[in-house]
Amino acid sequence: MTSTGAIRRVGLFSAPMLSAPARSWPIGAAITMVLGALMTSLFTRSFGIALADIRGAYGLSIDEGAWLSTITNAAQLITAPAIPMAVAIFGPRPVLGMAGGAFVLSTLLAPLATAPWMVFALHLTMGVALGCFVPAALALIFANLPPRYWLIALGLYSARLTFALHGGVSSSGWMVETLGWQAIYWLGTALGVAFLLLAHVSFARQPMKDSLWARTNKGEVAMFCLGLTLIFTGLDQGNRLDWLESGVIVVLLAGGLILLAGAVIWQFLSPLPFAHPDTMLKHNVFLALAISLCFAFTTVATSLLIPGFLATIGHLKAVQSGAALFWIDAVQIAVIPLSIWTIRRGYLRLTLAGGFVLVMAGCWLGADVTHLWRGDDFALASALIGAGNGAVLLTFIALAIANSRREELVNLAAYIQIVRIVGPEFGLAMVSTFLRKQEAAHATAIGLHIDLPRLAALVKGESLATLAATVSREAHVLAIADGYRLCLWAALTGLALTLFLKRTPPHPLARFEA
Known part of the structure; x- marks a missing residue:
């Protein structure tokens, strides 16, 4: 049985992820998660490249367009650090199913949005959903594949970043020029549907681990995620608002660093840290x-x-x-x-x-x-x-x-x-x-x-x-x-x-x- 000291050093949510769930399809799970990671990087890059066209289509100002980009990207950090914990407690099927469903629905509706509040709400939903796929990919690759296959999976994982970072420039331009700016979103919808289908056949249902959820210190998780989100927002807007000359940037960076430092220190003091x-x-x-x-x-x-x-x-x-x-x-x-x-x-x-x-x-x-x-x-x-x-x-x-x-x-x-x-x-x-x-x-x-x-x-x-x-x-x-x-x-x-x-x-x- 794991000692208290070992649990503190390893983290509460590592042990349940050490083995793949029964009746799952390990290779399919790995393919599903690589697709999810590719979907995240490709959409994020394509959206950033096509932002000027998207902003014009929505009738947003330059300032509103900049904040739309920041919200879409920063929202990923609201969920990303906590996803390994959520997968350990609830299982990959419900977590990824909810994230995939939210992403499909928000990207499907985004081109139809008319009011600015609808645009921002849908992009916030996209960001929260996108934050689930990459951290889950790493955790589930480790859990579903033997170590001898990890490098191959990680090679595909790194290739998707390469393709999205550079191929996303020309593919985004082609979609906007040929199919219209709506294609940026509807490509995400198509990839999201494929992800959901693969996840449905790759992951078995698992019972919720109520004891783990009860022992979770939600404050640690909230401080960690919120701190990273504030730091990212400050970095993303810093160059535009001239860094420390802006009170908004000072508050975002200082608040984020304080929350993140507090969360990390709490991990050392907590009897059962989440990571x-x-x-x-x-x-x-x-x-x-x-x-x-x-x-x-x-x-x-x-x-x-x-x-x-x-x-x-x-x-x-x-x-x-x-x-x-x-x-x-x-x-x-x-x-x-x-x-x-x-x-x-x-x-x-x-x-x-x-x-x-x-x-x-x-x-x-x-x-x-x-x-x-x-x-x-x-x-x-x-x-x-x-x-x-x-x-x-x-x-x-x-x-x-x-x-x-x-x-x-x-x-x-x-x-x-x-x-x-x-x-x-x-x-x-x-x-x-x-x-x-x-x-x-x-x-x-x-x-x-x-x-x-x-x-x-x-x-x-x-x-x-x-x-x-x-x-x-x-x-x-x-x-x-x-x-x-x-x-x-x-x-x-x-x-x-x-x-x-x-x-x-x-x-x-x-x-x-x-």
Whole structure:
């Protein structure tokens, strides 16, 4: 029987997830959850790319459109950290059935909404539902598949992020241009229906664990989820509202940090915590989470810098940016089998280091960007960055798993939501702010070398307008180059952290460490 000390360290809700429920279909369960994770990433990315069209269709202001995006994404954190707990208590069938049903209904009705309150309510429902799929995917993959298949499932898990992050740009543009903005939602409806059908045949009914529910400290869960939601909201709106110059951002970030810190401290003091943080404090697991923060910055090199450059300088629509982003998807998907092969042989540190070196090489090439570059000019840089990020993503997930006991994996699935949602948002917010400030600085520096009064006496107003546009263009290009250098330093930091990793203990994911 598990001792009280062991329960405190492992967490109350890990034990019920250690084995798959009777009469379930393990392979079908894994496929179902990978589809759910793909649905989450693809909808989130497509919605973000098509936000301007969606905002115009709903008749929302720029400010309302920004808050609509924030609510849709932040709402995922209301449920995401608690989903492993909910699956352990109620079973996967009712939890995922309710989430899938809510997502199908909200995406089906969203294009028909007329009043702003209806639009915001439906998107809040979408976000809450989307927050259920990815954490449940990790927990149920661990519970339904033997360890020797985990890497394959995690490879598919990482591939769906790659496809959604970059393929979502061109697919979103194509849907808006060809089928209309409503297709963004109705594609989600179709994927949601397929998810529900697979979940129905893959998961058996389980009785509710009333004793676990009675012993749950709901306050810990509420503080943890609400704290992360407030932090995400502050990060998402921070660049637009100028960070600490806005009282709203200060309140959101301070309140979120206080709630999150209180929830984590409570886990150490509670006799039966819902997910004990002790797993995160292991040397290699902690470093894997730190490396994932570096990864959050390096992904911006392809998810933000390239589409932003092609839209601003190349004046290309989203559907036209697909040629530049195709290489990222192709090489990341191609590198996953190679990464699985090296990880299975225990070369985790070597795979991780090699990935960061490739990212650094791609960022070094990208730093030479000029205003003449178009999609094909980014091909080599994006291919290198894509290959490197593909190897890094799968390896740091495998590293965290290989250094955790099986009974700790559900705890890992709960806390990894900080890495999965808040980490990328932090990287995106920091790089966006960095680009904005660097563009302003470069525009000022270029302007110092132009004698505007003398120039005004020599040329017409139209030429001055052309000159102003040229200065703005070059300032933006220089800021993009600085963005690539920032991502290069993030990759170098990740490479340095790799040097401090210790040997991985024997594990089905890594039989020996080189």
